[in-house]
Amino acid sequence: MRKPMSLRLRVTLLCAALLTLCCLLLTVTNNFSAIRMADAIQAVPLLPAQRAELEDSVSLPMAELHISDTIQQAQGAFHMQSLLAMVAILALGLFLIYRLVGKALAPLDTLTCRIRERTAADLAQPVEIPDSGDEAAAVALAFNQMSQRLNQVFVMQRNFSRNAAHEFRTPLAVLKTRIGLFRKKQDFRPQATLELLQIVEGEVDRLSAMVSELLELTNLERASRGERLSSGQLIRSAADQAAPQAEARSITILVDAAPCTLAGNAELLRQAVCNLVENAVKYSPAGSVVHIAGHRDGEWFQIVVADQGPGIPESLRQRIFEPFFRVDDSRSRQLGGAGLGLALVRAIAEFHGGAVYVEKSRGAGSRFVLKLPCEQDPPPD
Numbered sequence: 012m013r014k015p016m017s018l019r020l021r022v023t024l025l026c027a028a029l030l031t032l033c034c035l036l037l038t039v040t041n042n043f044s045a046i047r048m049a050d051a052i053q054a055v056p057l058l059p060a061q062r063a064e065l066e067d068s069v070s071l072p073m074a075e076l077h078i079s080d081t082i083q084q085a086q087g088a089f090h091m092q093s094l095l096a097m098v099a100i101l102a103l104g105l106f107l108i109y110r111l112v113g114k115a116l117a118p119l120d121t122l123t124c125r126i127r128e129r130t131a132a133d134l135a136q137p138v139e140i141p142d143s144g145d146e147a148a149a150v151a152l153a154f155n156q157m158s159q160r161l162n163q164v165f166v167m168q169r170n171f172s173r174n175a176a177h178e179f180r181t182p183l184a185v186l187k188t189r190i191g192l193f194r195k196k197q198d199f200r201p202q203a204t205l206e207l208l209q210i211v212e213g214e215v216d217r218l219s220a221m222v223s224e225l226l227e228l229t230n231l232e233r234a235s236r237g238e239r240l241s242s243g244q245l246i247r248s249a250a251d252q253a254a255p256q257a258e259a260r261s262i263t264i265l266v267d268a269a270p271c272t273l274a275g276n277a278e279l280l281r282q283a284v285c286n287l288v289e290n291a292v293k294y295s296p297a298g299s300v301v302h303i304a305g306h307r308d309g310e311w312f313q314i315v316v317a318d319q320g321p322g323i324p325e326s327l328r329q330r331i332f333e334p335f336f337r338v339d340d341s342r343s344r345q346l347g348g349a350g351l352g353l354a355l356v357r358a359i360a361e362f363h364g365g366a367v368y369v370e371k372s373r374g375a376g377s378r379f380v381l382k383l384p385c386e387q388d389p390p391p392d
């Protein structure tokens with residue numbers, strides 16, 4: 012492939028073309044007016060005194076021939092000089108343009124060198140912004156903003172992988188220790204074997220739940236979102252799924268849903284609401300009430316899941332939506348959570364053009380709001 016021409020050379024050639032055109036026009040007009048002036052001079056009749064003087068020295072026709080020769084020679088000299096001047100001006104002009112364009116583009120060259128020196132490790136370090144305030148400064152600023160964003164993504168990915176590895180290590184360590192102990196004790200009684208199998212099954216379940224949540228979180232963009240579903244069905248199915256857990260701890264689930272048609276991926280939306288209800292039941296005290304309400308608010312449908320649990324400290328209300336974040340690490344781990352549920356809810360909400368947040372609740376407990384865009388048509392209930 013042919014190497015593209017540098018910007019410096021392109022600007023120089025463009026200026027050279029313009030300069031040549033101007034010089035040519037100027038030279039042609041100058042020469043044209045010189046010819047016209049010479050013709051005019053030649054046409055002027057001699058004064059009587061001049062005529063008398065010439066008649067004394069040479070014959071008149073000879074004198075007139077001499078004058079016309081002189082004018083023609085002067086014309087020829089003028090053409091040659093103006094051509095030489097044009098070539099000299101062009102050469103000087105081109106040289107100056109090339110130097111000046113180079114000088115004007117020098118900050119861009121410096122910036123290119125600095126950007127080339129960057130590696131993924133020093134993305135957080137901004138490049139120096141030239142104080143020229145011109146296009147080079149704008150490019151440097153845009154580059155710094157982009158590398159800041161990239162750096163944030165890198166940091167998030169690094170933390171994500173670190174947390175994921177940490178979460179996987181715990182159940183794997185439990186499995187390794189228990190199996191090692193079993194082998195060492197050589198206690199193959201049915202009771203001991205059953206106990207080991209239960210532990211292994213529990214940890215494997217935990218690992219596979221984590222893998223499915225991680226896969227869902229990373230493959231969300233591939234899901235379809237063309238289905239239409241009723242808000243009532245969505246909320247009721249989430250309440251039904253959490254019912255056995257709630258019953259086991261005498262928790263009452265109250266449902267109050269206004270009709271609305273939602274568009275999106277029914278399975279993902281069901282999972283998002285289920286995660287919120289499951290959390291409400293999981294973190295609430297026995298005998299309390301979990302309230303699930305759905306109502307329309309203009310273009311939006313809001314699903315509110317309120318509980319009477321410990322609530323979320325205000326400073327952590329954003330962070331609980333980060334993958335692997337838990338308010339009380341050991342308690343959540345005991346309850347079997349990897350800290351991915353709310354991250355998935357947020358990803359699903361954003362995938363549908365909505366949002367999820369936790370509100371300050373009036374009494375004790377938490378109040379999660381899942382906001383989804385509404386369809387305008389009546390619901391298919």
Ligand SMILES: Nc1ncnc2c1ncn2[C@@H]1O[C@H](COP(=O)(O)OP(=O)(O)O)[C@@H](O)[C@H]1O
Nearest residue numbers: 290291294337338339343348349350351352353
């Ligand atoms: N309804 C709730 N009440 C109190 N704390 C909650 C509630 N829902 C979520 N949390 C806190 O937010 C953390 C993140 O929730 P989630 O992502 O679902 O993870 P987990 O797998 O631990 O349930 C939980 O560990 C818990 O500390």
Ligand SMILES: [Mg+2]
Nearest residue numbers: 290348352353
């Ligand atoms: Mg959860």
